[in-house]
Structures are given as C-alpha cells and as structure tokens.
Amino acid sequence: MKNYQKYKKQYFMPPVSCMKWAEKEAIEKAPIWCSVDLRDGNQSLIVPMSLDEKVEFFKFLVKVGFKEIEVGFPAASETEYNFLRTLIEQDLIPDDVTVQVLTQSREHIIKKTFESLKGAKNAVVHLYNSTSVAQREQVFRKSKEEIIEIAVSGARLLNEYTKNTEGNFKFEYSPESFTGTEMEFALEICNAVLDIWQPTPDNKVIINLPVTVSHSMPHVYASQVEYMCDNLKYRENVIVSLHPHNDRGCAVADSEMGLLAGADRIEGTLFGNGERTGNVDIVTLALNMFSQGVDPELDFENMPEVVDVYERMTGMKVYDRQPYGGKLVFAAFSGSHQDAIAKGMKWREEQDRNHWTVPYLPIDPHDIGREYESDVIRINSQSGKGGIGYLLEQNFGYSLPAKMREDFGYTVKGVSDHLHKELKPDEVYDIFKKEYVNVSAPYALIENHFAQGDEIRTTVTISVNGETKVMEGAGNGRLDAVSNALKENLGLDFTVEVYTEHALEKSSKSQAVAYVGIEANGKMSWGAGVHNDIMDASIRALLSAINRTQK
Template sequence: MKNTEKYSRSYFMPPVKSMKWMEKEYSTKAPLWCSVDLRDGNQALVVPLTLEEKLVYFQLLVKIGFKEIEVGFPAASETEYAFLRTLIEQDLIPDDVTIQVLTQSRDHIIEKTFECLKGVNKAVVHLYNSTSLAQREQVFKKSKEEIIDIAVTGAKLLQKYASETEGNFIFQYSPESFTGTELDFALDICNRVLDVWQPTADNQVIINLPATVSLSMPHVYASQIEFMSDHLNYRENVILSIHPHNDRGTGVADAELAMLAGGQRIEGTLFGNGERTGNVDIVTLALNMFTHGVDPQLDLENIPEIMATYERLTKMKVHERHPYAGKLVYTAFSGSHQDAITKGFKWREEKENENWKVPYLVIDPKDIGREYEGDIIRINSQSGKGGIGYLLEQQYSLDLPPKMRESFGYNVKNVSDQLNKELLPHEIYDIFINGYVNLKTPIEFIDYQFTKHDDFQTVLTIRINGDVQEISGVGNGRLDAISNALQTELGISYSDLVYKEHAQEIGSKSNAVSYIGITDINGTVYWGCGIDADIMNSSVKALFSAANNMLTYIQLPIQINSSLTIQ
C-alpha cells in the first residue's frame, strides 16, 4: 500500500517493565460488568433510542444480570434527563443495581447532573476529560498542568455537589484517550484526582482507563494497565476499570489481557455496539470466560431472545458470524467438519462425558438457547456424508449404513452444486425418498408367499411394464429366497448383499426401515431403502429399490426365464 510513511506509533510504552500479566493463563473470576449500551452505545445509533425504548433496553440489561448500567449523559439532552428521572421517580432501579451517569469536568454540567440524580439510591458519577497528546496539542491547546487542573477541579465539584444532593454516590474518573497519553502523565493526573477524593475501604472510587481509540496490539494495552495498577495511589481502595474500543478489531483481546494485568471492571456493550467499530463486546467476553469454566455472572442462556430484543430496539443487525450469537456460528457446511461434529456427538453420548470437547464447537449451543437441528449441520456442495447422514438421522430417524451415507452424500452434493444453492433438510429428505425408498420402476413388488421345507421357497408377485407376473425362488432364508428369485428369474446379477434395519419413530407411529446394498460385476454398489410397518416387507422393498437403482443405472434388459402373467 502507498503512504505507509505517514503513519507511526501513537501510543506510549510504560517507563518500567510491566509484563507480570504474561504469567497468568486466564481470568479465574468474572469482572464487575458495566453496560454502557444506553450511553456510549446509544449515541452511536443512527436513530437513538426513544425514552420508551430505553426503558425496555434497561429492563433487558437488568434481566441479563448487569449490576452497573450507565444510563446516559443527563446534562446533554432532555431525553437523557427525562430517562434518568423516570427511572428514579418510578422506582425502576432494582436495589442491587447501580446506575452510572457521565459528566464533563464543567461546573454547570456537573450541577445539572446532580440535580437529575436527586433521590437516587446509588449512582456512579463518571467524570472525564481528554488527556492524550493529540487532544492536548490539536484540540484544547493546553499544557499538561492545565489539563490536570480541569480534572482536579471536576473532582472537587463532584465532592461539593454530592454533599448537597440526596442519594449515595460513587466517583469515577477517566483520562479519556488514555491509550494516546504518556503513561507518566496518565498516572500523574489519576493520582492527583485520587488525592482529592482520598478513597477508603468504605468509600472506594473507580479509575477507568479507556482505550477510547485502540492504538496498539493487545499486549501493549495490558502492559499499560499493569503499570497503572502497580503505581496508582490508594490502590487497595481503587476499582480499576477498563473501557476498550475496537478500532483495530482487538477489543476483546485488549479486555482479556487487561484483566490479567489488573483490570477489575469492564465497561462495554451487548454485541459490541458503539462509536466507529464499536465498544468491547460483553457477550463475547462473558462467553469466552464460560468456555473456560468460569461463571461470568451474566444470564446469557437465551441468546436468541437477547439478540431479537437488541436488533428490534437498536435497528442494528448481529452479523451471521458474530461469536456465539451469530446465526451461522453453530453451522457446518464443510464435510470434514460435519463428520467430526457428528462423531463428537455420538462419542459424547456413549461416554456420557461431563467435559465439553466436541470438535469444532467451542461451546454447547444448548447452553445459550440454540438448537442442534437446523443449526449445526447445513448442506451445500461442500458438505460431506457425515453431515448429510446426521440430518437424516436427527430429523427423520433414518440411520443409513456408513457406505450408503457416502453414496447418498455425493448425490446430494451434486444436486446442490447443479442448483448452486444450499439444500434445506426437507429437500435432502425428498432426494432420499425419491432416489432410494420403495422404488417401483422398472420392477414393482406386490406380494410374496413362502413355504418351508429344508429351505425357504417363495412365489413373488411383481409388476413389470404394467404386467403383473409371478416368479419363484429358493433360499436359506426368506430374503435370500426373494433375492435368488430376482437373480435367477430376471437375469439380474449381483453379489455382496449388505443389510441393515432399524425402527423409525416419527410422531405416534413407528415403521421398520431396511437398507440394502448390492454389488454388480464391476464392483459398483447400488443402494435401496424400504419403509413399511412390517419388517419383512421393508426388507423386500429395500432389495427391490436397490435392484431398481442398478437396473436403471446400467439399463439392463429384464428377461423373465419362467413366469406366469396374471390376467
């Protein structure tokens, strides 16, 4: 690409080595979650939420289990102000939920914020001002000391108005654009704010370090967080919060590594909505923890319902490949993937294993409200026998022999390839029924009679080209006798008969299902299936279906050696 010379590193490394986080494997407990959907997420919508929609969204977040919810910037607009007052006056905030509001470090804005908070049970007041080198030089044109003065002044104003306002308040400070701020300066400004607030064990405060713009690889952000965690004043009384954005597509990785580095609290949104490429996705973060056996302390057991409410209110769409939630993430088109997943399910059933280790599936879809049928296996020209066989077995109780699965799989893939489309389960079922089950052309089975002496003798009633005829055969069993009748009387030649049967239960009725494969003189195997309430009838129909497939394929003329046409 051109113009690479115009870009250079715009972040700052810690002045001392800060890499203890590398010694940890994963986070062993959930962070404090703070949803910023109703503020950071809402301001990024093409059409921001109405007051009524905000109330519905707030209830969704409470239902999921968020204990901290940023509800807006009440001094910014009448809608934001009215929403907060509605929550307070109508007593809509559960006792165990703390709301959070945002304010700039400006006297009249802080005053209006506290005015709006009157009567709240408990609230986090989130103070911020931008500290990055780029913002200081280009936007504010202020020195470091002038920027510190903005933060310190705001910190004192929070104390002043909190003491004059009914309610319980927790203070939070964010050096906005932290990732573009020199680390020694970021530490200095945070400590100056902490010196104003002087947190205690009974009156903790929050320092939030946002990747307002993601500027580095995740390990750099982790080192920045570790440096701050190690050097903040009053550290034992400070809740260290992180707020990653996703400009580089690494928001989740930034958050996970930052937690290893000392982050105790995470601000983010459902499905990552937010300015530009979005905030960190809390759904993904929480379910990543879940896959490591860590309870994320959020109820995500019905992702389809959560996603439907989110899409309806925000008018945003969750991508089909979105981690965990996307419509296609539990779907396999690849044949090798389908085969491995199918075998993984069977292994799990046989072993009754408690640990989830199904190939290609990092999570059990049922744990988040998804279903296997129609989700896990979908069929196109890239699919394989495993997935196609799995669909027939799960949805139609048809358990094909392995070699028949392979043969049928090629037929299905060819159809999909020719039509250039995905095949739905009912279409695959139709292909199987029309191509293998109870076939009547060119030979139709009508009836049979048996007599038993030293062996079995049969008289078969069949229809060929519209004529009803009888043929006879002898064998060591009923099916063997019928098979010999077909071969000796009709001149059909095959060997290596493969047989499988099982019950098929659909609804309140149960049928017998038989599968038969026969091999011609060239080694080609032809398959047939018979379905009937009677097991013997299903076996005979399977044999006739296999023979009909062979006759149709090789266009063998049928010669009746001795027969009686029934008038």
C-alpha cells in the same frame, strides 16, 4: 501503500517493565460488567433509540444480569435527561442495579447531572477529561498542570454536590484518551483525583482506563494497565475499569489482557457497537470465559433472543459470522468438519457426557439456545457424507450404512450444486425418500409368503411395469429366497452385499427400516424400505436398490 511515512506511534510504554500479566494463563473469574449500550452504543446509531426503546433495552439488560448500566449524559440533552428521570420516577431500576451517568468537569453540567439523579437509589457519577498529548496540545492547548486542575476541580465539585443530594453515589474518573497519554502523567492525574475523593473499603472509587482510540498492540495496553494497577494510590479501595474501543480490531484482546494485568471491571456493549469501529463486545468476552469453564455471571442462554432485542432496538445487524451470536458461527458446511462434529457428538454420548470437547465447536450450541439440527450441520454442495448422514439420523431417525451415506451424500451434493443453494433438513429428507425409499418402478412388491423347510421357500407377487407376476424361489434366508426368485424369474443379475435394519424411532408409527446394497454390473446400488413388517421393509429395500439400477 503510499503515505505510510506520515504515521508514527502515539502510545507510551510504562517507564518500567510491566509484564507480570504475561505469566498468567487465563481469566479465573468474571469482572464487574457495565453496559454502555444506552450511551456509547446509542450515540453511535444513525437513528438513536426512542425513549420507549431505551426503556425496553434497559429492562432487557437487567434481565441479562447487568448490575451496572450507563444510561447516558443527562446534562447533554433533554432526551437523555428525560430517560433517566423516567427510570427513576417509574421505579424501573431494581435495588441491586446501579445506573451510571457521564459528566464533564464543568460546574453547570455537574449541577444538572445531580439534579437528574434526584431519587436514584444507587448511581455512579462518571467524571472525565482528556489527557493525551494530542488533546492537550491541539484541542485544549493547556499544560499538564492545567489539565490536572480540570480533573481535581471536577472531583471537588462531585464531593460538594454529593453532600447535598440524597442517594448512594459512587465516583468514577477517566483520563480520556488514556492510551495516548504518558503513563507517568496518567498516574499523576488519577492519583490527584483519588486524593480528593479519599476512597475507603466502604466507599470505593472507579478509575477507568479507556482505549478511547486504539493505538497499540494489546500487550502494550496490558503493560499500561499493569503499571497503573501497581502504582495507583489506595489500590485496595480502587476498582480499575477498562473501556476499550476497537479501532485496531483488538478490543477483546485488550480487555482480556487488561484483566490479566489486574483490572476489575469492563465497560462495553452487546456485540460491540459504539463510535467508529465500536466498543468491546461483551457477548464475546463473556462467552470466551464461559468456554474456559468460568461463569460470566451474565445470562446468554437464549442467544436468539439477545440478537433479536439488539437488532430491534439498535437497527443494526449481527453479522452472520459474529462470534457466538451470528447465525452461522456453529454452521459446518465442509464435509470434513461435519464428519468430525458428527463423530465427536457420538464419542461424547458414549464416553464423556460431562465435558464438551467436540471438534470445531468451542461451546455446546444448546447452552446458548441454538439447535444442532438447524444451526450446526448445514447442507450445500460442499457438505460430506458424515454431516448429511448425521442430519438424517438426528432429524428423521435413519441410520444409513457407511457406504450408503457416501452414495446419498453425492446425491444431495449434486442437487445442491444444481440448484446452487443450501438445502434445509426437510429438503434433504425429501431427496432421500424420493431417490431411495420404497422405490416402486419398474418393480413393486404386492405380497409375499414364506414356508420353512430344509431351506426357506417364498412365493412373492410382484408388479412389473404394472403387470402382476407371481414367482417362487428358495434360499438360506428369507431375503435370499426373494433374491433368487427375482433372479430366476426376471433374469436379473445382482449380489446382495450389505443388509442392515433398525426400528424407525422418529416415526409416529411403529415402523422398521431396512437398507440393502447390491452389486450389479460392477456397481453398487442402494435402496431403503420402510414398512410396519420388517420383512416387507427388507423386500422393498431390495426392490428399491434394483429399481435404481434401471435408471
């Protein structure tokens, strides 16, 4: 591409090596979660949420389990001010939930922010100012000392207004554009703010390290976070928070590596909407932890509901392949994938019900409210015998012999390819019934009788193209006797190669199903029979296989 020379790195590595995070294997506990859906998420929408939508979304975030929820920038607009007042005056904030509000380091904004919080039981007041080289030089045109003064003057004002405002307030400071700031300066300004606030074990302070714009690979951010965690004053009384944006598509990795580097808290949104390419996706982060055996302390057990509420409130769509939430994230169309999943599910049932190791499925879809039948095994022209057979067995109770599954698989794939569409389970079942079950032309069973002697003798009545014929035969078993009767009286030439049967447990009636595979003219043909009487089912399966050779 042209013009690549105009770009250069805008991030700063720590002055010392900070790589202890790389020695850690996994995140071992959930962070403190703070939803910013109602602020960062909302300001990214083409049509921002109405007051009623915000209230509904707030209630849903509480239901999911968020204990900290950023509700807006109340001094920035009357809409956000009124939303916070509505939450407080209608007593919609549970006692164990803390609302968070954003403010710049300006006295009139801080004053209105505290006015908006009157009556709030628990609140985080989030102070920020930009610290990056680009912001200092191009936007504010101020020295480092002047930028520090903006931060500490705001910190002092928060102290003053807290003394005169009833409520339980916690402070948060963000060096906005942290990732474009020299690490020594980021540390200096954060420590200056901490010196004003003097955090204690009973009154901890949040230092938030935002990826306001993503400039680097995730390992750089992890090193930056580790440097701050190692060198912040009052560290035992500081909650280190991360607020990653997704410009480089690295927000999840930034967050996970940042937690390994010592961070305690994550600010993000459901499914990651936010300015530009968005915020970190909390659903993905939380369920990544869940898939490793860590309780995320958020409830995503009904993912279809989470998606529905999100889409209705924001007007945005959850992409079909969005991790965990998308409609197709568990869907397997590939034949080899379907076969592996089907075998993995069977192995789990037989060997280890307590642990989830099914191929291609990182978590059990049932754990987030998804169904195997409609969400996992999906049928189109790319599907294989394993998946199609699994779907037929799970949904309708038919356990086809292995070679019959292969034959039926080709039939289904042919239909899907011809129609150029995915087939739903009922459509697959309809194909099976039409093509294989109780096929009655040209030969159909009317009745049969058996007599026991040295061998089994049968009298079987068959309709042949509508004409009734009664024929007799003998054999070493009932099905063998019927086969011989058909061969001798109708001039048919075939060999029964496969026969299996089982109770049809999915049926509302007490029915049996039989499967017969015959070889005729060097080719295999398959049929199935369903009836209350297993012998009738077996003969119907045989006739179905014979009839399918006549097509």
